[in-house]
Amino acid sequence: MKRADFLLEKFSTPDLIVRRNFKSDRFDGVLLYNPDLTDSLLIQELLKSLEDVRENVRNLQQLASRFVVVAESKVVYENEDATEGILNGDTVIIIDKANGYVVVNTRKYDKRAITEPPTSNVMQGPREGFVEDVKTNLALIERRLRTPSLAVEKLTVGRRSGTCVAIAYLSDVADESVVKKIRERIGNIDVDGIIDSNYVRAFVEDRPMSVFAQSAVSEKPDVVCAKMLEGRVAVIVDGSPMVLTFPFLLVEDFQSGEDYYQRSAFSTFLRIVRFLGVITAIFLPGLYVALQIFHYNIIPMRFVLTLMSSVNGIPFKPLSETVFVILLFELIREAGIRTPRAVGMAMSIVGALVLGETAVKAGIISSPAVMIVALSSLSLYTVPNQVGTMSILRIVFTLLGGLGGLYLIICGATYVVMYLTSIDSFSTPYLSPFAPINTEDIKDSLIRVSLPRMINRPSSIPNKNKRRQK
Amino acid sequence: MNKQLSSTQFAILVFICGMAIKMFMLPALMLKVSGRDSIVVMAFYLVIELINVLFLVYTLCRNPDKTFYEIVESGIGKIGSIITVIYFTLFLLLKILLMIGEVKVFFSSSVYERISWDIMIIPLLVLCVGFASKPLTSLGRSSEIFAPLIVLSTVILSLLLSANVPISNLLPLFSNGLKSSVEGALTFPVWFGDVSLLLVCLGNVKVSKHTVLKTVLMRLLSVVFVLVFSVIMFSTYADITDLIDYGHNVSSMTQYSLGSHDYGRFDYIIYCFWMLAVLVKIMLNFYAMSQNVRYVSGKTARFIIPIIIAIVVYVLTVFVLKNENAMYSVSTSVLRFVFMPAEFLLPFFTFILAVIKFRKAEHQEKKEGDGEQKTV
Numbered sequence: 001m002k003r004a005d006f007l008l009e010k011f012s013t014p015d016l017i018v019r020r021n022f023k024s025d026r027f028d029g030v031l032l033y034n035p036d037l038t039d040s041l042l043i044q045e046l047l048k049s050l051e052d053v054r055e056n057v058r059n060l061q062q063l064a065s066r067f068v069v070v071a072e073s074k075v076v077y078e079n080e081d082a083t084e085g086i087l088n089g090d091t092v093i094i095i096d097k098a099n100g101y102v103v104v105n106t107r108k109y110d111k112r113a114i115t116e117p118p119t120s121n122v123m124q125g126p127r128e129g130f131v132e133d134v135k136t137n138l139a140l141i142e143r144r145l146r147t148p149s150l151a152v153e154k155l156t157v158g159r160r161s162g163t164c165v166a167i168a169y170l171s172d173v174a175d176e177s178v179v180k181k182i183r184e185r186i187g188n189i190d191v192d193g194i195i196d197s198n199y200v201r202a203f204v205e206d207r208p209m210s211v212f213a214q215s216a217v218s219e220k221p222d223v224v225c226a227k228m229l230e231g232r233v234a235v236i237v238d239g240s241p242m243v244l245t246f247p248f249l250l251v252e253d254f255q256s257g258e259d260y261y262q263r264s265a266f267s268t269f270l271r272i273v274r275f276l277g278v279i280t281a282i283f284l285p286g287l288y289v290a291l292q293i294f295h296y297n298i299i300p301m302r303f304v305l306t307l308m309s310s311v312n313g314i315p316f317k318p319l320s321e322t323v324f325v326i327l328l329f330e331l332i333r334e335a336g337i338r339t340p341r342a343v344g345m346a347m348s349i350v351g352a353l354v355l356g357e358t359a360v361k362a363g364i365i366s367s368p369a370v371m372i373v374a375l376s377s378l379s380l381y382t383v384p385n386q387v388g389t390m391s392i393l394r395i396v397f398t399l400l401g402g403l404g405g406l407y408l409i410i411c412g413a414t415y416v417v418m419y420l421t422s423i424d425s426f427s428t429p430y431l432s433p434f435a436p437i438n439t440e441d442i443k444d445s446l447i448r449v450s451l452p453r454m455i456n457r458p459s460s461i462p463n464k465n466k467r468r469q470k
Numbered sequence: 471m472n473k474q475l476s477s478t479q480f481a482i483l484v485f486i487c488g489m490a491i492k493m494f495m496l497p498a499l500m501l502k503v504s505g506r507d508s509i510v511v512m513a514f515y516l517v518i519e520l521i522n523v524l525f526l527v528y529t530l531c532r533n534p535d536k537t538f539y540e541i542v543e544s545g546i547g548k549i550g551s552i553i554t555v556i557y558f559t560l561f562l563l564l565k566i567l568l569m570i571g572e573v574k575v576f577f578s579s580s581v582y583e584r585i586s587w588d589i590m591i592i593p594l595l596v597l598c599v600g601f602a603s604k605p606l607t608s609l610g611r612s613s614e615i616f617a618p619l620i621v622l623s624t625v626i627l628s629l630l631l632s633a634n635v636p637i638s639n640l641l642p643l644f645s646n647g648l649k650s651s652v653e654g655a656l657t658f659p660v661w662f663g664d665v666s667l668l669l670v671c672l673g674n675v676k677v678s679k680h681t682v683l684k685t686v687l688m689r690l691l692s693v694v695f696v697l698v699f700s701v702i703m704f705s706t707y708a709d710i711t712d713l714i715d716y717g718h719n720v721s722s723m724t725q726y727s728l729g730s731h732d733y734g735r736f737d738y739i740i741y742c743f744w745m746l747a748v749l750v751k752i753m754l755n756f757y758a759m760s761q762n763v764r765y766v767s768g769k770t771a772r773f774i775i776p777i778i779i780a781i782v783v784y785v786l787t788v789f790v791l792k793n794e795n796a797m798y799s800v801s802t803s804v805l806r807f808v809f810m811p812a813e814f815l816l817p818f819f820t821f822i823l824a825v826i827k828f829r830k831a832e833h834q835e836k837k838e839g840d841g842e843q844k845t846v
Contacts (some may be wrong), residue, residue, distance in 0.1 A: 300734040404590060406742050407577045410591040414612070414749055415600060421611035422604045435611035436476050 003094050004030045009084055017086060024053040028096040032082075037089030039108035045070045045117045046104060047093060060095065064102045068093070073104040085407045087162060111136065117219035117241065119384065125261040134164050134238035140221040141168055141236075145228065149173070155186055158202070161193030163236040165200060173231050175462035178426045180244055182233055197237040197244050204235065204246065206425060211389050214425045216252050223257040231463030247426035247461055250434070251445045253385045254278075259448055267448040275446055277382030282393045284376045285322050286401030286409055288368070292318040294405030311366045319402030321365055325373040326395060328355065333377075432460035479610030480530075481684035482617045483754060484523060487664040488692030489573050489624070490747040496661045497703035499798070504654030507643055511654035512700045515662040518814055522665035523689045525821035527682050530672055533824050538672030538763045541722045545823030552766055554816075558666070560814035561760040563783070564805060565667070566755045569661055570594065570787055571797035574749055576741065588788045595780040597749070600754035602776035606674050609753055616746045623743035624695050628736060631702045639705040660801045663813020667751070669820060670758040707735045756783075811826065 001021075008014040020031040020043075029050065033043060049067055057063045077081055080443045082092045082101040089107030114136070116122075117129030130137045138152060151171040157163050165186055169179055185204045194200060197217070205214040216232075218224050219241050224234050227245045235244040254274050259267035272452045291298055292307070299307065314321060332351035339347045359365045376394060380387050393416070400408040423430035433441035443449045455469045475483070492512075500508035533541060535785075543551040570591065578585050601609050644651070675681070760776045769775065791797045 276600050295735075295738060298735045298738050303734070306720070350729055404585075404593070406738065407585075407590060408593060410742050410745060410749070411597055414746065415597055417612045417615050418597070418604070418608055422608040429611065431611060431615065437478055437616040 001028075001030050001094060001096060004032060007032060007079060007082055007086070007092070007094075010079075020047065022047055022051050024051050026053055026056055027098075030094045031091055032086055032094070033091040033106060034086055034089060036092060038106045042070055042106045043091055044091075047108065050093070053143055057095075059101050060098055060100050061093065063093075068102060068104055070117050071105045073102055075100050075102055075162065077101070084156075084162060112241075114140070117459040119219055120223075120257065122258045122261075125258050126220070128221055129219045130221060130224075130236075130241040130243055132239050132241055134166055134236055137221070137236050137241075137243065138166060138168065141225060141228075141234070144221060145170070155183075157186060157189050157191075158194040159190070161195065163194040165194065166236040166238075167233060168228065168236060169233040170228055170231075171389065173229065173457070173463050173465045174233050175231060175464060178247060178462055179233055181426060182235065186235070194237060195239060197235065197240040197242045200235060200237055201244055204244070207423060210423070211392055212250070212420065212423065212430070213248070213385070213389070214246075214423065214430070215248045217242045217385065218245065218257075220244070220257055226257070226260065227252075229468065230457050231461040231465075247428035248430075249425070249428060249432055249460060250420065250430050251400050253383050254446065255444075255448075260451070264448050264450040268446070271446050271448065274382040277379040278386065278390060281376050281379035281382075281412075283397055283409065284379070284469070285326060285372055285394060286397035286399075288401075289318050289322050289398055290401035290405040290409060293342045293402060307368055310368050313363050314366050315364065318369075319398070321369050322373065322398055322402070325365055326376075326398060327368050328359075329373055329377050330391065427462060428460055433458070473605040473607055473674065475606055475610040475671060475674055476676055477678045477681040477684050479607070479614060480668075480675045480681070481688040482613045483610065483750070484618065484668060484685050484687035485617070485692045486613055486747045486750045487667055487754065488519065488523075488689050489571055489620075489695050489749040491661060492696045493496065493624075494572055494698040494748075495701050496573060496658065500654055500658060500700075503657050504650045506640055506645070506704060507651040508654055509640060509697075509700055509704050510643060511658070512696065514651075515659075516696060519665055520661060520689060520693065522663075522814065522817040523685065526665055526668055526672075527685050529817075529821045529824040530675055531677050531681060532828050533672070534675065534677040535673055536824070538669040538829075539761075540673065540738045541820055541827065544827050555762045555766050558669075558812055558816060559766070561666070561809040562594055562755050562762070564660060564801070565663075565757050565787075566653075566752060566759065566783060567754065567786055568797060568801050569752045570783070571750060571791070571794060573745065573752070574787075575794050577747065580725060591784060591787055594749075594752070595784055598753055599773065599776040599780050601694055602757045602760040602779075604689060606671065606757065609750070609757060610755075612621055612752050613654040616750060619743045620747045621830045623740045624699075626740055627737070628695075628698050628702070631699075635702050635705050637701070637705050640701065657802050657806070659810055659813055660806050663810075664751070666812055666816045667754055667758055669817060670754070670761050672820070685691045698759060705798045713821060755840075756780075 004019060006283050008019065010044065011017055016034060016036075018031075018033055018035050019114075020033075022029055022031065023334075031043065031047065031050075038165065053067050055420040057067070060075045064075055075088060076085070078099040082103065085092050085101075085103035087266070089109065091104045091106040093102040093104065095102075102345055111133045112131045114128050114131055116127040128140060144145070147170065149170050151169055153167045155165045155167070157165045165178065167186065182204060186200060189200070189203045191199070200215075201215050201217075202208045207214060211282060216227065218227075221243075224243050224245060228234055232245045232247065233395065235246070237244075254271055259270065262270075292311070296304055311318070311321075316324060332348070335351065336344060336348055360370060380390050380394075383390070397409060397412055400412045404411075420431050421429070421435050423453055428434055432438055433445050438458075438460055440456060441460050443454055444458065452469070456466050457463050457468050459466065495514075497508065500511060504511050529541070536544075539551060539555065542554055546554070572593065574587050574591070577590075578587060601612075729736075756776070756779065759779050763775050763779060765769055767775070791800060
C-alpha cells in the first residue's frame with residue numbers, strides 16, 4: 001500500500017515500525033505501530049475486530065466509531081498527524097481506497113509506580129507523588145478535583161521531542177487572563193525538545209534570567225490541587241514528575257503541604273522557624289565576617305575573648321576563611337548528591353569529619369567559622385525550593401560583609417528587597433501579602449489560621465471566584 | 471506592574487520622610503545652637519510640616535490623577551513650571567547631599583574605625599539608580615517591608631534610652647527669651663521641609679476613603695517618635711551642650727545606657743535597621759530628582775538620567791563636600807534661605823494651584839451643564 005510506504009519513508013529506521021497487513025470481507029488495510037511504545041495485546045484485539053468486519057463501511061468515521069471499540073480513536077487526514085500518532089505509541093490504520101487514517105490509542109510504556117516523592121517527605125498527609133507520565137499525573141489531579149469545571153488543555157511542544165504539556169485549572173476559579181498568557185507562552189515555545197518541566201518554566205516565567213524562581217514546583221498532587229483551588233494554573237509536562245504552578249508568590253516556598261494537616265498554631269510556628277532559617281542561612285556568615293573585621297565592639301567582651309583564642313594563628317583572613325568553608329560545604333553537598341549511594345555515606349564522613357575536623361585541628365580554619373557555616377547550611381534546607389537562590393545570596397552577603405561590613409550588608413539587603421518588590425508574576429506582586437500589604441491574605445502567609453477561618457481565596461492571586469466557604 | 475502606590479504605601483512614605491534624619495544628628499546640632507529651647511524649634515517645624523502634609527493630602531485627594539508637574543504646568547505655564555522644577559531639583563540636590571552626609575557620619579564615626587567613603591558611596595548610589603529606574607511602586611512596596619523594622623527598632627531604642635532620662639532638664643524654656651529659639655529655627659530649616667519630597671507622589675497614588683486618615687495618623691506617629699527622641703536627647707544633654715561636637719549623635723547615648731562590655735554594642739544593629747528609613751528617604755529624594763530632570767529635559771530615559779544624577783551627587787560628595795563640617799557649613803549657609811520656599815511653601819503653592827485649577831474646572835463644568843439645560 002503506497003500510503004503506508006510513504007509514511008514509513010519518513011522514519012530514519014523504518015524497521016522500527018511494524019507493518020501488519022490485514023484483510024476483512026469488505027476491505028484490505030494496514031496497521032502501523034511502534035512495538036516499543038504499544039500494547040501488543042490491544043493490537044491483537046484491534047486486528048481481530050478489524051478482520052471480523054462483515055458489513056459495508058461508508059467512511060473512516062463509521063469504522064472508528066463502530067468497529068474500533070478496543071481503545072479511543074480518531075480520524076486524521078494529514079500525514080504529519082499520522083506520523084505523530086505512531087511516534088506517540090498510537091496505531092495507525094490505513095484502509096485501502098479510503099482517504100485519511102484512523103489513529104488508535106494503543107500506548108503502553110513502562111512507568112514508575114506512584115510512590116512518596118523523595119523531595120517532599122511528610123509525617124502526616126497523602127504520600128502519593130507525581131510520576132513521569134502525564135496521563136497518570138492528570139489522573140491524580142482528576143481524582144482529587146471531581147468537578148466539571150476542571151479544565152485540561154493539552155499542547156504538543158518541542159519540534160523533535162513532541163512533548164505533551166498539559167495546562168490544568170479550574171475554569172470557574174482561575175483568572176482567564178492568566179490562563180491565556182500561559183497558553184500563549186507555552187504555544188510560542190519553539191525548541192527542539194522539552195525534556196523536563198524546568199524547560200517550560202524558563203519560557204513561561206516573566207524573568208527567566210532571575211536568580212529567584214517565579215513558579216512553584218511540586219511533586220505532590222495534594223499540594224498542586226490545593227493551589228489550583230486558590231486560582232492557580234498547573235502545568236504538567238510529560239516526562240517530568242515536577243508540576244509547575246503559576247502565579248507564584250515568594251511566601252509559597254515557606255509553606256509546606258503538611259502545614260495544612262497540622263494544628264494551625266504549630267504550622268505558624270514552623271513557618272516562622274523557616275523564615276528565621278532563611279534569614280540565618282543568608283546573613284549569618286556575612287554578619288560573622290563583618291563583626292570580625294569591622295565591628296568587633298558589637299560582640300560582647302566574653303565572646304570576643306573566646307573568638308580571639310579560636311581564630312588565633314589561622315592563616316586565612318576572616319573573609320577568605322569563611323568563603324573557603326562555604327565553598328567546602330558546597331563541594332561536599334554537590335559531591336554528596338552525585339556520588340553513587342553505595343559510597344555516598346563514606347564520602348559524607350570523609351567530607352564532614354575528615355576534611356572539617358582535620359582542617360580545624362591543623363589550624364587551617366577555625367571552629368567558629370565551621371560552626372557558623374554549618375548552622376547556615378543547615379538553615380538552607382528549611383526551605384528546600386530556595387536552596388539554590390539562598391546559596392548564591394549567602395556568598396554574596398558574605399562578600400559584602402567582608403568588604404564593607406554592616407553598611408554593605410544593609411545596602412545589599414535593600415537592593416534585594418527592591419528587586420523582589422519589582423517582580424510581578426502574572427500581575428501578582430511577588431512579595432504579596434507583605435508588599436503590598438494584604439491583610440486578608442496574611443491569614444495564610446507566615447502565620448496560618450485554622451481552615452474554617454480561611455473563608456476567601458487569596459486575593460493576591462487573580463481569580464474569578466473570591467469565596468471558598470459559604 | 472501596577473504603577474500606583476496604595477494609600478498604605480503612601481502613608482508609610484509620609485511616616486518615613488517625617489522621621490528620617492531628624493532623630494540622628496539634628497538634636498545634637500540643635501542643642502549647640504538653641505540649648506533647651508531646641509524642643510520648641512523642633513515642635514515648631516513639625517507643626518509646619520504637619521500643615522504641609524494636610525495641603526499635600528488635600529491636593530492628592532482632589533486631583534488623584536494629576537501629577538505635580540501637570541498641576542504646576544496648568545497653573546503657571548510650561549516656562550514657569552520648568553523654572554519651578556529646576557529650583558526644586560536644586561533643593562533636592564542639597565537635601566540628598568545632607569542625607570548622604572548623615573549616613574556617612576553614622577557609619578564612619580560610629581560603626582567603622584576606618585572606611586574609604588569615596589568607594590563606599592558607590593553602592594548607595596547604585597541603589598538610588600536602581601530605584602529611580604523602576605516605578606514608584608517598587609519604593610512603596612519596599613517601604614512596606616522596611617516599616618515594621620523601622621518602627622520596631624525605634625521602639626527598642628526609645629526603651630533603651632528612656633531609662634534614667636532627667637526630663638526636668640528640659641525646663642525652664644525660654645530662659646534667654648526667644649533669641650535662641652529663633653536662631654535655631656533659622657539655622658536648621660534644611661533638615662526639615664520633607665513634605666516637598668512627597669510631591670512626586672502626586673498622581674501616583676490610588677486614593678481611597680482612608681487615604682487622609684492613614685496619612686495623617688502615620689505623620690502623627692512620626693512626630694511622636696521624633697519628639698520622644700528629641701526629648702530624651704535634649705533632657706540628657708541640656709546642661710552639658712559643650713561636650714557635644716559635630717558627629718555626636720544619638721548612638722553615643724546608647725553607648726552609656728548599654729554597658730557595652732557586657733552586652734556588646736548590639737544597638738548598632740538596631741541603628742542599622744533604623745538607617746533604613748534614611749535610605750528610603752534618600753531613594754525617594756533621588757527618584758524625585760530623576761523625575762524632575764525627566765520632566766525638564768523631556769526625555770524618559772530609564773537609566774541614563776539617574777546615572778547622570780548619581781555622577782553629579784558622587785562628584786559633589788567626594789570632591790566638593792569632602793567632610794562633615796563642609797556639609798554642615800553648606801547646609802547652614804545662605805542656601806538655607808534660598809531654599810526655604812522649596813522646603814515649606816512648595817506644597818502650599820501646589821495646593822493653591824490645584825485649588826484654582828479645580829475651581830476653574832468645576833466652574834467650567836457648571837457652565838457647560840447650565841448651557842446644556844438651556845438648550846434642552
